[in-house]
Amino acid sequence: MKLITNWRQSWRWWSVRVSAFGAAIFAFLLAAPDQVQAIWQALPPDVQTLIPNAKEIGLFLTVAVAVVRIIRQKGPGDEAGR
Numbered sequence: 001m002k003l004i005t006n007w008r009q010s011w012r013w014w015s016v017r018v019s020a021f022g023a024a025i026f027a028f029l030l031a032a033p034d035q036v037q038a039i040w041q042a043l044p045p046d047v048q049t050l051i052p053n054a055k056e057i058g059l060f061l062t063v064a065v066a067v068v069r070i071i072r073q074k075g076p077g078d079e080a081g082r
Contacts (some may be wrong), residue, residue, distance in 0.1 A: 015069035022061035029054075 009017050
């Protein structure tokens with residue numbers, strides 16, 4: 001296995017950021033289920049209906065990672081992107 005040449009800049013890629021955001025959400029869900037339940041119960045019912053279930057959120061994050069990975073992103077000193 002070889003690392004890509006600019007691996008130290010990977011934190012700037014949106015695919016890495018979206019993946020980290022999803023991992024943080026699910027880590028919080030696993031680490032503090034009681035607190036998540038309390039937060040959920042504190043939300044008004046009309047807000048609860050706007051929030052999709054966990055399967056839909058997971059699917060959205062997976063698709064979002066794939067989409068942002070193929071979008072052209074500006075690199076350091078690169079006006080057109082990569």
